[in-house]
Amino acid sequence: MSDSISSTDSYTTGNGPRAPKDPAERRNGFFVLFEAQVEATARPSGKPSQEVYLEGSYLIDKAKYIGGVEDEHMLSLLGTCAGFRKLVHSIGISVKAEDSRGGISFLLQNWGKSDKFTSGTCLRVPCPADGTELILQLDQIEWSADDDVPGKFAFEFEETGSLAVASIIFYLNDGYTAPELTPETPVAFGSEPYREMVARSLMHPGNNVRLKAAIDKASRGEDVTIAYIGGSITQGAGAKPIHSECYAYQSYLGFKALFGKDGGGNVHFIKAGVGGTPSELGIVRYERDVLRDGAVQPDIVIVEFAVNDAGDETRGNCYESLCLKILSAANRPAVVLLFSVFVNDWNLQDRLSPVGLRYNLPMVSIKDAVTEQFKLTKAGGNIISKRQFFYDIYHPTGDGHRVMADCLIHLFDRTAEAPADADDVDLTVPPAIGNDFTAITLLDRSHTLSNVRIEPGSFTGTDTDLQMVELDDNPHGTPEFPYNWMRPEGAGPEPFKLTITSKILILVFKDSGSASFGTAEIRVDGRPVLTADPHENNWTHCNAVLLYQQDTAGEHTVEIAMAGGDQDKCFTILGFGYC
Secondary structure: OOOOOOOOOOEEEEEEEOOOOOOOOOOOOEEEEEEEEEEOOOOOOOEEEEEOOOOHHHHHHHHHHHHOOOHOOOOOOOOOHHHHHHHHEEEEEEEEEEEOOOOOEEEEEEEEEOOOOOOEEEEEEEEEEOOOOOEEEEHHHOOOEEEEEEEEEEOOOOOOEEEOOOOEEEEEEEOOOOOOOOOOOOOOOOOOOHHHHOOOOOEEEEOOHHHHHHHHHHHHHOOOEEEEEOOHHOOOOOOOOOHOOOOHHHHHHHHHHHHHHHHHOOOEEEEEOOOOHHHHHHHHHHHHOOOOOOOOOOEEEEEOOOOOHHEEEEOOOHHOOOOOHHHHOOOEEEEEEEEEOOOOOOOOOHHHHHHHHHHOOEEEEHHHHHHHHHHOOOOOOOOOOHHHHEOOOEEEHHHHHHHHHHHHHHHHHHHHHHHOOOOOOOOOOOOOOOOOOOOOOEOOOOOOOOOEEOOOOOOOOOOOOOOOOOOOOOOEEEEEOOEEEEEOOOOOOOOEEEEEEEEEEEEEEEEOOOEEEEEEEEEEEOOEEEEOOOOOOOOOOOEEEEEEEEEEEEEEEEEEEEOOOOOOOOOEEEEEEEE
């Protein structure tokens, strides 16, 4: 961090200050963001920004894993605004932008007690873009009496796609101390220890017939498409720029460099990661987001839901069904299971890997590659630390995405060198978990079906404030589920009614952080089955929930109406998945 210079210092021309002040002793502190890449993402309102959420355990985890704080009392103080101000004396912010002339502002927002998003402190200050440290002294800020918990930080830019490197440090009040941050040596990509670490990711090479067929096609100059479906890590979260530095695009470039012809123009890229969503939503949107409604036939599909499926109410049935849906395509695509990992060394590979073993699929585990070496010191053999690998507690940094890409490239390379297996995968074996959702089809406002009757009632609007996703190599967001049914604020009481013949029905509705959205009650055949609360996650994204699952198809009527007390609020039905 560079030292700040007070605007009250006086200067003589060409000679610097006449009487420079004695330097103030730098307070002890810890980083919650350290030399992290930030990128300006377009928002539905306001300037393009990079947001850093703090609520729940987010800020505490940043203090632990980035700042190295272990004191439980100090960590507990970060859970409330009152505790935060007791612990923190000042905040140091430094931003180094590619173009230091562009305007950048730093935003601090606390969530309020009476109204979460409007009644807390919202402080916005311009900050230098040349790396000079800006100091915000907390006792000089006028705080709202309604402050509840720290809500978010944000860096606001003038233009979408702008990049910068940012650090945020909390300087502590007297009586509190934190460990000094030890600078780390850069990751030795390409070194022998690094290659050994990457090799540990090959959890199971699997049957290679389909993957070798795709490699051979590319090597002959034929068109080959490699596709990726998953959650926010597949979307590219943590990579800056998100569209070109994410593991998906980097591993596609690696495949193209190894096997493509004439500059790799015969190798094509599909990316369909959607943040905060499990395979339960992935199977609903597969035909639209990956197959592009029949326009694309991928040769290789990477499936990455190992850190998103914790809340999957089908406990892996949708995951296995998605794998079977892909494998059963007429063009016989290869499926690769990719198991990413969280900062606490957790993922779901123990639950999901039996699917890969049942169909003998290639499996790549980032957990197996990196977690053991996380425990080592640099002198003891550490290749990449958690601070270097993780952007936050969930998502990789650019370095982390590169590790993930290299793990996939290692699989491609090993497969190309291996002798071909004699037979293809066997899809007739009994499922490891379940295959009930294989035939799921998306129903939204753009479809007209003979076995479906829809009475929209008061749900006559179309919501345009949707979760935005960077598909493929596009740096700009594409709205998910644009053909939706929205109940506008203040609309009438008439419920949405769907009559459909099916054995399975999944509802996809919009989560929102807006106070204008309310809770809806869902009934199936007159029986209440679900209360859908769009504030359960409190940010704009897609939420898939199972309404019913039966062995045989039957006609059912679904009614969706606003819950008591929320009759004047909004609710958006994004779509349905049905068998």
